[in-house]
Amino acid sequence: MSSSLFALAALVWLAFSILVGMPPWAIVVLVAAVAGGTWGINRIANRAGSPGRRQAALLASSFAAVVSVFGLIQLVPYGKSHSNPPVLAEPAWATPETRELMVRACFGCHSNEVVYPSYADIAPISWMVASHVSEGRSKVNYSEFDPGRRAFKGTVAAIRSGWMPPGYYTRFGRHPEARLTDAEIATLIEGLRATPGLSRG
Numbered sequence: 515m516s517s518s519l520f521a522l523a524a525l526v527w528l529a530f531s532i533l534v535g536m537p538p539w540a541i542v543v544l545v546a547a548v549a550g551g552t553w554g555i556n557r558i559a560n561r562a563g564s565p566g567r568r569q570a571a572l573l574a575s576s577f578a579a580v581v582s583v584f585g586l587i588q589l590v591p592y593g594k595s596h597s598n599p600p601v602l603a604e605p606a607w608a609t610p611e612t613r614e615l616m617v618r619a620c621f622g623c624h625s626n627e628v629v630y631p632s633y634a635d636i637a638p639i640s641w642m643v644a645s646h647v648s649e650g651r652s653k654v655n656y657s658e659f660d661p662g663r664r665a666f667k668g669t670v671a672a673i674r675s676g677w678m679p680p681g682y683y684t685r686f687g688r689h690p691e692a693r694l695t696d697a698e699i700a701t702l703i704e705g706l707r708a709t710p711g712l713s714r715g
């Protein structure tokens with residue numbers, strides 16, 4: 515009974531984590547830590563007595579494990595540094611509006627001008643944000659524009675196909691500024707086509 519409750523909670527956490535873009539390793543680490551913590555705390559609690567209240571003890575152990583894991587992961591250094599390296603080179607944006615729309619929809623992961631929300635200080639959200647930013651920057655960084663890198667030419671295609679910004683970024687009402695209207699997308703694509711190095715052909 516309690517173990518199926520635990521499995522259900524893990525499944526809900528899994529589904530939610532995937533929908534908001536939590537990296538798979540973080541999901542695995544957290545589920546393993548909570549499961550291990552529950553097992554360990556429950557063993558100690560059972561040794562202390564109180565037979566016949568195993569269900570309640572297990573639930574209490576699980577709750578204690580969630581709270582302890584949440585506290586302990588705040589000590590992990592990963593994700594704490596909200597770095598923004600210097601801006602080296604941007605594309606020669608066709609219009610100021612092209613840049614504005616790119617800032618709204620893309621600079622949160624593909625620039626050295628990332629605006630970190632206050633909740634990005636709290637693990638595991640901080641881990642999620644750090645992984646999106648480091649992966650995003652490593653693919654294309656519009657603050658380190660390099661016309662020789664082919665990936666930049668995929669900018670228009672990434673937007674037109676609806677691939678970028680990723681669905682998880684704007685889900686559940688987050689980052690409303692990045693949710694561009696059809697008209698804004700059309701304006702952006704037109705601007706990007708007129709900006710050297712951001713489209714194919």
Ligand code: HEC
Nearest residue numbers: 619620622623646649650653665668669672678679680683
């Ligand atoms: C939430 C963070 C995030 C936002 C916001 C975001 N991206 Fe990305 N982007 C990523 C990640 C992560 C990848 C790598 C995905 C992969 O390879 O599966 C990526 C990949 C890309 C690539 C592919 C590069 C290559 O490998 O060829 C392009 C181009 C791109 N993004 C452009 C954009 C544009 C344009 C926007 C804004 C409209 C945008 N992205 C918004 C995170 C983001």
